[in-house]
Amino acid sequence: xxxxxNINVFARVRPASPRFAEVEAVPSCVQTDPTTSTITIxxxxxxxxxxxxxxxxxxxxxxxxxxxxxxAILDGFIDGINGTIFAYGQxxxxxxxxxxxxxxxxxxxxxxxxxxxxxxxxxxxxxxxxHEKNPDSFKFILKCSFLELYNEKLYDLLLxxxxxxxxxxxxxxxxxxxxxxxxxxxxxEECMKCLWKGWNQRKVAETSMNHASSRSHAIFMLTLITxxxxxxxxxxxxxxxxxxxxxxxxxxxxxxxxxxxxREAGSINKSLSILARVxxxxxxxxxxxxxxxxxxxxxxxxxxxxxxxxxxxxGNARTAVIVNIHPNLQFVTDTLSxxxxxxxxxxxxxVTTINSTLTYFQKVCNTLDETHKKNQKLQEEAENNRxxxxxxxxxVQQSCLNTSISDVEQQFL
Ligand SMILES: Nc1ncnc2c1ncn2[C@@H]1O[C@H](COP(=O)(O)OP(=O)(O)OP(=O)(O)O)[C@@H](O)[C@H]1O
Numbered sequence: 001x002x003x004x005x006n007i008n009v010f011a012r013v014r015p016a017s018p019r020f021a022e023v024e025a026v027p028s029c030v031q032t033d034p035t036t037s038t039i040t041i042x043x044x045x046x047x048x049x050x051x052x053x054x055x056x057x058x059x060x061x062x063x064x065x066x067x068x069x070x071x072a073i074l075d076g077f078i079d080g081i082n083g084t085i086f087a088y089g090q091x092x093x094x095x096x097x098x099x100x101x102x103x104x105x106x107x108x109x110x111x112x113x114x115x116x117x118x119x120x121x122x123x124x125x126x127x128x129x130x131h132e133k134n135p136d137s138f139k140f141i142l143k144c145s146f147l148e149l150y151n152e153k154l155y156d157l158l159l160x161x162x163x164x165x166x167x168x169x170x171x172x173x174x175x176x177x178x179x180x181x182x183x184x185x186x187x188x189e190e191c192m193k194c195l196w197k198g199w200n201q202r203k204v205a206e207t208s209m210n211h212a213s214s215r216s217h218a219i220f221m222l223t224l225i226t227x228x229x230x231x232x233x234x235x236x237x238x239x240x241x242x243x244x245x246x247x248x249x250x251x252x253x254x255x256x257x258x259x260x261x262x263r264e265a266g267s268i269n270k271s272l273s274i275l276a277r278v279x280x281x282x283x284x285x286x287x288x289x290x291x292x293x294x295x296x297x298x299x300x301x302x303x304x305x306x307x308x309x310x311x312x313x314x315g316n317a318r319t320a321v322i323v324n325i326h327p328n329l330q331f332v333t334d335t336l337s338x339x340x341x342x343x344x345x346x347x348x349x350x351v352t353t354i355n356s357t358l359t360y361f362q363k364v365c366n367t368l369d370e371t372h373k374k375n376q377k378l379q380e381e382a383e384n385n386r387x388x389x390x391x392x393x394x395x396v397q398q399s400c401l402n403t404s405i406s407d408v409e410q411q412f413l
Contacts, residue, residue, distance in 0.1 A: 003353070011050070027329040038051045
């Protein structure tokens with residue numbers, strides 16, 4: 001049964017950075033109230049309040065964030081519902097910290113590991129427990145891919161070739177990615193190896209293509225196929241989970257970009273501004289849907305980012321967005337723009353379904369097959385018996401009653 005649900009939007013405020021401090025106390029423009037889930041921005045006396053699903057304060061832990069944001073998406077993913085989590089905010093606001101955590105020599109600092117490592121661990125723990133409880137009736141396959149979207153081009157972070165051509169296609173209501181490496185992973189350690197391999201590859205690309213990771217979008221994707229046998233029915237479920245660390249959303253008027261940097265910034269701005277436009281159109285189509293019967297056209301194809309995330313934005317996925325906030329007063333304009341994006345996103349409704357197909361289990365097919373064969377054999381036997389009886393009668397009649405064979409045939413055939 002399809003379920004209509006809003007995109008859940010969370011705000012996370014990072015600790016003020018001492019780097020920007022001119023005086024002892026860093027001037028902050030942000031006040032949070034977790035009890036009412038509100039965040040208030042004080043722009044030189046002009047206050048604006050935003051209410052979201054939940055607001056995480058500066059001292060919130062990675063565990064707090066994972067529990068509130070990740071769990072519902074994780075549960076759905078395991079039960080065949082697509083999921084997406086993405087982090088949005090200006091450069092340095094804590095998107096990578098939230099999604100990945102703090103990197104310590106190619107591993108995550110344990111207590112500071114972010115949403116992706118925690119999701120991977122919990123997904124494997126849940127799947128393996130289910131399999132151990134019912135080894136014959138529950139099986140799973142988990143595959144991961146890691147893509148980078150930079151200057152409107154997709155790169156495969158699990159492949160060391162630069163020229164991998166990845167294309168995105170829409171097949172009916174489903175987005176299909178062709179050409180991306182999909183690694184089958186059997187343990188959370190294997191999956192984390194892929195994540196780090198891709199993360200390092202992103203750094204290599206950063207140097208060789210002369211761009212900073214903060215200017216590209218990173219998308220870590222998991223595809224899960226589960227098979228559950230219930231009596232004589234085989235239930236096959238397939239779901240996809242996208243975990244996205246978006247490029248910094250800061251406004252370019254604040255930076256001193258020129259030349260290729262400006263073109264690059266234009267491209268990032270393009271994908272993020274199309275993301276914002278798609279969200280606005282989805283939000284407004286929802287409010288106007290009662291007055292108009294024709295559904296509004298949403299231009300997902302205007303950027304690869306929105307095309308790739310199509311299922312997650314107004315489609316078949318459970319989606320959570322974390323807007324990361326830098327509390328320093330000097331970023332107040334970007335903070336307000338981030339929060340106005342957040343307000344639009346939470347108006348968007350998705351329709352989630354469990355992606356499953358039911359088939360009769362082999363036993364039933366075998367039984368049916370056997371019954372069919374038995375029936376055929378019985379029919380053949382009956383036919384043979386009939387022909388034998390007829391031949392016998394013909395012989396008896398011909399010899400005893402001396403009548404013609406054709407008369408007998410007409411009588412019996
Ligand atoms: N909640 C937090 N607690 C502690 N440190 C944080 C927090 N959020 C961010 N930081 C630190 O702030 C710095 C910048 O954060 P991060 O790299 O995650 O920002 P970002 O939004 O991903 O930036 P970019 O867009 O440039 O990639 C890092 O050193 C990170 O460890």
